[in-house]
Amino acid sequence: MTTVNARGIVLGIESFGDHDAPLVLLAGGTTMLSWPDALCERLAAEGRRVVRYDLRDSGESTTTDPTAPAYTLRDLATDAAALADALGGGPAHLAGIGVGGMVAQVAVLDHPDAFSALTLVGTRAVAPGPVDEDLPDHDQATMRQLFARVMPDWTDREAVAAFAAAGAEILGDDPVAAHATAARIWDRTPGTAPPVQMANQMGVVFAGLDCEPRWRERLPEIEVPTLVVHGRRNPFFPVGNGEAIARDIPGARMLVLEEAATAIPDAAVGELTEAMLSLE
Template sequence: MVGQLQIEVLGELNVRRDGQLLPLPQSKKTRALLGYLAVVGRPQRREHLCKLFWEVPDDPRASLRWSLYKIRQITNTHDVDRLTADHHSVLLIPQAIDLDFTNVASLRPGDLDTLDVEVLESLAAAFRGEFLEGLRLPRCPTFEAWRLYHRDLVLRSRIEILRRLVSRLWEYPERARFYAHAIESLRGDAASIDLRSEAPDASVSGSSRDVARGNASATANRAGQPGSELADASAEPKAGPTVGTPQARSQAIRFCRASDRVRVAYALCGRGPAIVRAAHWMSHLQYDWESPVWRHWIDALSEEMMLIRYDERGNGLSDWDVADFSFAAMVTDLESVVDAAGLERFTLLGVSQSCAVSVAYAVRHPERLSGLILYGGFVQGWRKRSPHDVATHEAMTTLIREGWGNSNPVFRHLFTTMFIPGASQEQMGWFDELQRITVSPDNACRLHEAFGEMDVSDLLSQVAVPTLVLHARRDAAVPFGSGREFATGIPGARFVDLDSANHILLGNEPAFETFIREVGRFVAETVQR
């Protein structure tokens, strides 16, 4: 149609009207704001945008007004207002633009198997580089976390498309080799994400085959084991430093499949005896890596140990389109990650609801654990507790359904205050955004319901591995008595109460130092046995 506006984010930000490239503002933040509004595709609060892009010493509202003025000159014409704004919110109307990201974001792995070669080649041609290339804003941490998440999503999709093309074009070696070389050229970009787990079973001659498989010739040949498609998963992390992190910090993000084919993302960092942190909801391997809420946990636990963490199904980089959120599925995901990582013996750390998952794993696989650590957990889910707890959590389920994904952060902020009442404004802002980025409202509701049904009361007496239980004394999210219930029910368990009101311990509080000291001592004692 006349006046059609095309916005390209699969590479450097480009805007075209009727095919003609338009000049963009020199301001990096203004261009980043335009890309953000185009990809998000829903109303954004002015206050949120100010916090996202402008620091407090600036005049955020004036900066936002100036940037919106510049963007209107690009997006709006005399007959079409694509960018709309009032005193409270801003919207770049998604139906009024043609965004290259849309087709990629809607893809699922199974979709690629149904598309013909011409469509796959068209999709491959849409990628011109890294997502919003050149728009890294290290002083805007929330935007950076958002950009990194979408960068990884785009990179995964791009390599999946290229792999399918190599697989489908094996009868045409020259065309297959072209796409195989494209995969090879992306290997450096994929340093922080191990994409080998989804390698196709193509038969391409010569070096192209290895490239098409993402070096799948190195895949561990463990037939019948969950996650067996993961290449060399037991090796030390070889990834380079993650973008935006100090040189000394690096993590390798990899993928495996649970028994029901749900793809689970996990990460390895550090060196030493292995410690696995069982997944809890609202996690994101990349976002947490930079977060002031979780970064100190990651750094402290990986300083003298190899830390393995993974995203709960339906969360973060793991698959979101999931049918089964049962307790049994959560235990299976833990088993799949442990097998994929090639761990023979390790320490298992449960946090919050993953404490129950960890207990179930410990009973099922005692021979693989050197020790079990439980922090901030509960033995029985909220539906198994008092009528007051049931009523409170049923109300919370309704609030999650209605308020989680909205632009208004009121509910998310209440949730944040319950989890980390001692947090700074920066930490609260990160955790507010964490809830929206890591899990959809529907998945959050389903997970919250699943947590309500948990009950490992009958398993506690069967735990036969050394166990350390820790709990914050004034934890508002999970009552202190829940921790004591683990300690009294598990034979020989040692209990440590922590002087804190935070469910997620903060890096600047003495309770976190106590937690790390006790964990380090426990691991040192148990791995020697």
């Protein structure tokens, strides 16, 4: 893991594979560890240079004030294009998961020359807040369970990891994997101040981000090959959100992971790798 200066913004990255191989850039949601090691290693083994990175205010990337971000969704999209340019090697295959998928959509729309392909995992085409009438919203029973929990002591690594594991169980993800990932995120977080830990663990900074103007109506402008991936059991962004994106982007392919919820399970890595590489 290291950092890269992308037009004045420091972004934490981790690289896999041959430096001279075609670039696959993985936008974190919000930290790079939203992308499983197994997927990064499998893509690298298939002859790709894989770089996963932290969004601002998470991991090793520029952290200022997670409670009041002074940048917009479009700034995060510009970060993706700037990072692709800084890493070199021509247009990149850009992938985003969760909130990173929103960043990736806008990045390809605003900076089309920077990217050669697009993969969107477990995301939707509207900003946080009320959804369009044709899109399924968060499962309310799941949300009530998630938000009824008492927040952990953010200075306690084990308490934070246990909190993440319990949340994963509510969402339908693997709690053991979530516990391990949360512990790794805690270790990479710059300090134990509760706002910074919450931003890293829960992506709360994104809820306060300026995501205007809307971009869903622009999705038909996307010309690069696109793969939309969604877990059938995702209660946070139900699968209809992914299906809507696939309808809106010309020629997009839809891959539904039948046993997945919000995270990418290791059992799906082979199928996802093959589908991503088929775009190129």
